[in-house]
Amino acid sequence: MTAAVQPALQAEQIKVQFGGLIAVNGVDFTVPKGGVVSLIGPNGAGKTTFFNALTGLYKLAAGRVVLSGRDITGLPPHKVADLGMARTFQNIRLFGLMTAEENVKVAMHSHLKSGIFGTVLRTPRQRREERAAHDTALELLDFVGIGKTAGEYARNLSYGDQRRLEVARALALRPKVLLLDEPTAGMNPRESAQFTEFVHRVRSEKDLSILLIEHDMSVVMRVSEHITVLDRGQKIAEGTPEDIRTNDRVIEAYLGSAAKEGGA
Numbered sequence: 734m735t736a737a738v739q740p741a742l743q744a745e746q747i748k749v750q751f752g753g754l755i756a757v758n759g760v761d762f763t764v765p766k767g768g769v770v771s772l773i774g775p776n777g778a779g780k781t782t783f784f785n786a787l788t789g790l791y792k793l794a795a796g797r798v799v800l801s802g803r804d805i806t807g808l809p810p811h812k813v814a815d816l817g818m819a820r821t822f823q824n825i826r827l828f829g830l831m832t833a834e835e836n837v838k839v840a841m842h843s844h845l846k847s848g849i850f851g852t853v854l855r856t857p858r859q860r861r862e863e864r865a866a867h868d869t870a871l872e873l874l875d876f877v878g879i880g881k882t883a884g885e886y887a888r889n890l891s892y893g894d895q896r897r898l899e900v901a902r903a904l905a906l907r908p909k910v911l912l913l914d915e916p917t918a919g920m921n922p923r924e925s926a927q928f929t930e931f932v933h934r935v936r937s938e939k940d941l942s943i944l945l946i947e948h949d950m951s952v953v954m955r956v957s958e959h960i961t962v963l964d965r966g967q968k969i970a971e972g973t974p975e976d977i978r979t980n981d982r983v984i985e986a987y988l989g990s991a992a993k994e995g996g997a
């Protein structure tokens with residue numbers, strides 16, 4: 734018998750509580766190695782709270798998070814990022830008055846060796862690292878398709894390019910798992926259509942696993958191999974895009990008439 738491949742991320746019985754409100758209640762969730770999986774559900778279902786619980790931003794009331802076989806439950810967000818889980822945010826969080834290149838370089842800091850004194854004193858080692866960081870930042874910007882914007886202020890980039898920059902910044906952490914929170918929000922239809930191909934290219938060329946929260950059903954159905962549906966903090970369904978599209982409970986809670994009409 735062959736051993737099962739270890740999942741990239743495993744969350745067991747996740748529970749998050751805000752005072753009397755249980756925002757996520759006993760959710761089990763797995764991101765297979767190399768997979769692209771999505772989390773969907775109506776507004777307030779608990780999707781972002783679940784992301785925040787996985788990445789250490791919120792304290793768990795119960796449950797366990799395992800990243801590539803390592804228990805990361807209760808670790809702070811920077812530690813979780815160092816161990817290989819990077820994310821983007823629903824509301825873009827870039828440094829608007831820094832250039833695209835600088836935004837990526839800031840994220841690379843945890844991988845640089847010379848630290849703050851090297852930065853002040855500019856030792857030869859620090860200069861070498863700076864050159865390497867510059868090259869890597871440009872490579873990542875090229876990779877996400879915005880190489881030409883390296884010297885521009887982040888706040889001057891188009892919405893779609895800002896989203897790409899967020900992905901470049903997350904990739905600078907060299908993650909094993911990439912979490913994207915509503916990555917196509919604000920994108921125009923052409924950008925959203927290109928996004929599916931982009932996600933698959935990131936997954937295969939950067940050799941990682943991707944978990945996304947996404948409201949645009951045409952994107953979800955095209956991009957995902959597996960979908961989990963939350964409603965009021967609980968998992969109500971999971972399966973392939975086809976399973977989800979035809980699941981009565983999901984249609985009732987979330988997809989509504991759009992799915993019945995084949996529009997989702």
Ligand SMILES: Nc1ncnc2c1ncn2[C@@H]1O[C@H](COP(=O)(O)OP(=O)(O)OP(=O)(O)O)[C@@H](O)[C@H]1O
Pocket residue numbers: 751754756774775776777778779780781782783
């Ligand atoms: N920091 C917080 N403090 C208190 N309640 C919160 C907090 N964050 C979220 N909630 C509540 O938890 C529930 C789940 O919210 P969450 O934002 O996770 O849903 P969501 O599925 O991401 O929704 P959306 O699709 O609108 O982003 C909601 O009832 C919300 O009001």
